[in-house]
Amino acid sequence: xxxxxxxxxxxxxxxxxxxxxxxxxxxxxxx
Amino acid sequence: xxxxxxxxxxxxxxxxxxxxxxxxxxxxxxxxxxxxxxxxxxxxxxxxxxxxxxxxxxxxxxxxxxxxxxxxxxxxxxxxxxxxxxxxxxxxxxxxxxxxxxxxxxxxxxxxxxxxxxxxxxxxxxxxxxxxxxxxxxxxxxxxxxxxxxxxxxxxxxxxxxxxxxxxxxxxxxxxxxxxxxxxxxxxxxxxxxxxxxxxxxxxxxxxxxxxxxxxxxxxxxxxxxxxxxxxxxxxxxxxxxxxxxxxxxxxxxxxxxxxxxxxxxxxxxxxxxxxxxxxxxxxxxxxxxxxxxxxxxxxxxxxxxxxxxxxxxxxxxxxxxxxxxxxxxxxxxxxxxxxxxxxxxxxxxxxxxxxxxxxxxxxxxxxxxxxxxxxxxxxxxxxxxxxxxxxxxxxxxxxxxxxxxxxxxxxxxxxxxxxxxxxxxxxxxxxxxxxxxxxxxxxxxxxxxxxxxxxxxxxxxxxxxxxxxxxxxxxxxxxxxxxxxxxxxxxxxxxxxxxxxxxxxxxxxxxxxxxxxxxxxxxxxxxxxxxxxxxxxxxxxxxxxxxxxxxxxxxxxxxxxxxxxxxxxxxxxxxxxxxxxxxxxxxxxxxxx
Numbered sequence: 001x002x003x004x005x006x007x008x009x010x011x012x013x014x015x016x017x018x019x020x021x022x023x024x025x026x027x028x029x030x031x
Numbered sequence: 032x033x034x035x036x037x038x039x040x041x042x043x044x045x046x047x048x049x050x051x052x053x054x055x056x057x058x059x060x061x062x063x064x065x066x067x068x069x070x071x072x073x074x075x076x077x078x079x080x081x082x083x084x085x086x087x088x089x090x091x092x093x094x095x096x097x098x099x100x101x102x103x104x105x106x107x108x109x110x111x112x113x114x115x116x117x118x119x120x121x122x123x124x125x126x127x128x129x130x131x132x133x134x135x136x137x138x139x140x141x142x143x144x145x146x147x148x149x150x151x152x153x154x155x156x157x158x159x160x161x162x163x164x165x166x167x168x169x170x171x172x173x174x175x176x177x178x179x180x181x182x183x184x185x186x187x188x189x190x191x192x193x194x195x196x197x198x199x200x201x202x203x204x205x206x207x208x209x210x211x212x213x214x215x216x217x218x219x220x221x222x223x224x225x226x227x228x229x230x231x232x233x234x235x236x237x238x239x240x241x242x243x244x245x246x247x248x249x250x251x252x253x254x255x256x257x258x259x260x261x262x263x264x265x266x267x268x269x270x271x272x273x274x275x276x277x278x279x280x281x282x283x284x285x286x287x288x289x290x291x292x293x294x295x296x297x298x299x300x301x302x303x304x305x306x307x308x309x310x311x312x313x314x315x316x317x318x319x320x321x322x323x324x325x326x327x328x329x330x331x332x333x334x335x336x337x338x339x340x341x342x343x344x345x346x347x348x349x350x351x352x353x354x355x356x357x358x359x360x361x362x363x364x365x366x367x368x369x370x371x372x373x374x375x376x377x378x379x380x381x382x383x384x385x386x387x388x389x390x391x392x393x394x395x396x397x398x399x400x401x402x403x404x405x406x407x408x409x410x411x412x413x414x415x416x417x418x419x420x421x422x423x424x425x426x427x428x429x430x431x432x433x434x435x436x437x438x439x440x441x442x443x444x445x446x447x448x449x450x451x452x453x454x455x456x457x458x459x460x461x462x463x464x465x466x467x468x469x470x471x472x473x474x475x476x477x478x479x480x481x482x483x484x485x486x487x488x489x490x491x492x493x494x495x496x497x498x499x500x501x502x503x504x505x506x507x508x509x510x511x512x513x514x515x516x517x518x519x520x521x522x523x524x525x526x527x528x529x530x531x532x533x534x535x536x537x538x539x540x541x542x543x544x545x546x547x548x549x550x551x552x553x554x555x556x557x558x559x560x561x562x563x564x565x566x567x568x569x570x571x572x573x574x575x576x577x578x579x580x581x582x583x584x585x586x587x588x589x590x591x592x593x594x595x596x597x598x599x600x601x602x603x604x605x606x607x608x609x610x611x612x613x614x615x616x617x618x619x620x621x622x623x624x625x
Contacts, residue, residue: 011312014317015591018591
């Protein structure tokens, strides 16, 4: 049985990406 | 190679692609529905991208950064339309599609007229569609001409005619299918173009640390929401008009995009409702949100910093994007970003011109002039002629009347939101008599006009709010006065309700999620873009973003979660195989096609 559906995985990936992306500004990746 | 050369190279490739799809549609679509709604066969990925591109117009690309430059981060709340535009789809699209399948509706007028059992609502939908198609398209075409003039020096009149010709050609030859497939490439160009220009601005500022330090020096006008509400017309003296309630009600206007007749018609066109949830939760809210909350804001805030540093002087908001493009982009990137802007403009103009022609054909020519007796080929040809008329009218208005254009273009989205009065009735069974729906929509349109033009923005709230508020008030007043519908109408509506309640009943877990979302969605609206957004002025700051910007980013991320929960978990936009199968079989066609 699949634990998570495709859309659940996508949500986690996209929200995770958004958080990391925002954090990247704070740690100086973009200068 | 110079920038202008790259502009023409990219434009050439784009035109070839557009014409290919136009001609392909010309030789394959042979029925009226095939032309007008792509034979209900638009595939998953094509719809996902094209519907997203159509929702976000050239104004997103060109106007939005300009207004951030002018009015600061309070205006940047408008970026939340990446969520509020598709949330209208979440509320209505799946059920609209189910109704289209069962009853064979082709135009939104078909659906409203059948449900409320009166032709008056059909005419109101036609009027809205016409306003939308002509004025909204005119705004788009003129924006493309202005940009073409800026970047390549082409005179505005010729630029407008040339840009209109490209759209006209692929819409008229290929119909909705061509619009959709061109929309796919337009989506990529639109998002790519915004990101590329924003990235160049960020680099120009010497990276985020120095950019962030410069932004921190800006005053409260650029960095704060001025107040929750202003007890008067528009914003308070000496402040921008972007009070917290204006941010909220402006989003209502943009919610009118997916409730406009064009989008309702497009929903009838999709092959399966499967892409809806993905388009709403991820493509719009995440992908376009990612471009707007970071890169568009970089453009707008960057322009402000550059101006204060005396690097570039922007005379007006519409200069911001063209000047940034021509000043900072090297040749290749200039060509690419230019195409992004043109794609954004065309992707909106095309479906409005196409559906405008189709609605005039079906609701006026076929139904009233030809008395429902016209062959497929006659309908397709008249549809083409009417789309041509819409294009020429849009061009004529655009080239002659700039003042009227701005007013009517802005009215269009508010009128689209007034369609909520009918949609909540048809799709969710809000009960008021047919006469209430008709008078409600009419009152809504009048209220929009008055609160936009005569007494602009009472209590600093947008005309879209006043329109739909007045519309629902009148509709319920008619019910309160005890006006009753004919027995035939009551039976018809009961049959539609029984069908929808049965085929679209959520699962047990879906029902639980819906209960939760009835609280979560208003709470999100209240804090993210509603009265409480003023707390963002000094709540917290992350990664060097000023407090209001940080507030927007955090609520955007929460918004992605909310849209996922609403679309998928609460089953507002998902369908099961059983539902689709039933929709295919349980038909009760009430609209003749030819």
